Amino acid sequence: MNIANHQGETKNMTDLDMSEFILINPIEGSQSQEYHETTDSDEMFFNRDRTVTLLNLYKTYKPKVALGKIKTIKRMWEIISTEISNKLRITIGPTKCKNRFKVLDRGYKKFTDNNRKTGRGRKTFDYENQFDQIYHKKVNIEPTILLSSKTISVNPEKPPSTMINEEIPNDKPSTSQSKPVQIPEVATCLQVNSKRRNPRISYQKRNEILVEIKNDLKNYYKEKLEVDREKLQLKKDKEERKRRKLNIENSDEI
Template structure:
């Protein structure tokens, strides 16, 4: 690593450390707890019309925290703080998994256990394909089942023997295909729901606009009618005054 790269790395590390320190001062225990609970609330709605993506999720979280604590906070600040808490929780889980003694504590252990569903493996396994990237959370039990799958195909070597070590890899490939297919299906379902929501929204909007247009027409007719009556009244008043003279 050259000197310029080293200095850049040190600068980025220093900047990240300062950002985390500032956010930690802002996010006390109560605000951090609200942040986690709001994340759980909106995370379950990802893909719906209300929460289309993660950007929308953090916008909603920032809005709610700003309203709850009478402050103005950016969505990026909420996202960064949650990532820090998430990273600390994973370090906490890893440390306790490696050492059976001297168990450490994490302030929001219960809340993050609910987020990860009590899984012992909180680090996602990334499955890649040319079309998409799918992230799976596999616990130790599921991983063990994959490694010992008796039906998993094995590779035949040159001497005619079977290479059992390749079975988890081949099984992972099958699982990857299945997960990608499931992801496409879920994505299509989400897109279909979004299209239906938009269709319903615009149908209702058209109906409301038509009602408004009809109401405006009625108001215009009423205005024209009043104008005609006023003209008639003025004309009669004019004739009356002329007769008096």
């Protein structure tokens, strides 16, 4: 597979330095870390002002696609890129806007997934407020169900999606806001008594994770190829404009 590098040269995929494709994850362990995911081209082009403008325009126009006021997602990105170009006096295409949003969207989802899991240091995301507004804060960061050695506690503000029979003991009042719930032996798949995991299930889960990683890499290569092609086309257009300008100047001198 051939791909264009940053200088516009075409190389075979096997000849490329894999460092061009590696996404550096932040080091886990600290209590507060900044979580972001980006590519070299995005880092150079999209500063905070441009990124915030992109997210605000997406928040404005995405509902119009659902309502049918904008016919396609492709048309939405064309409108967004045009408004960014006019507002910030820059030249940007719809593909670059779409790719930037996809990268940020993946980073936001990983950020919320990390903070949802217990035992991990909380991380920060630069554009958390903007994405919270886009998704109307639908992402649950606090866990709905908390497990202990003998009971399962349900957050009263965020009930689980499945029905659970609740039995509140009368002899001892609960000091916490969560309600202890007894799970029926047959009606649920959650078991209080710890059992050894099935090796087959663990192996299957590892395979699913590997497949997901493979798909992510495949999508990343595809997106990077689109970005590189766009950069190459912009370079060709720039050279063509310079050539035409030079021809016009030469004809005027004659």
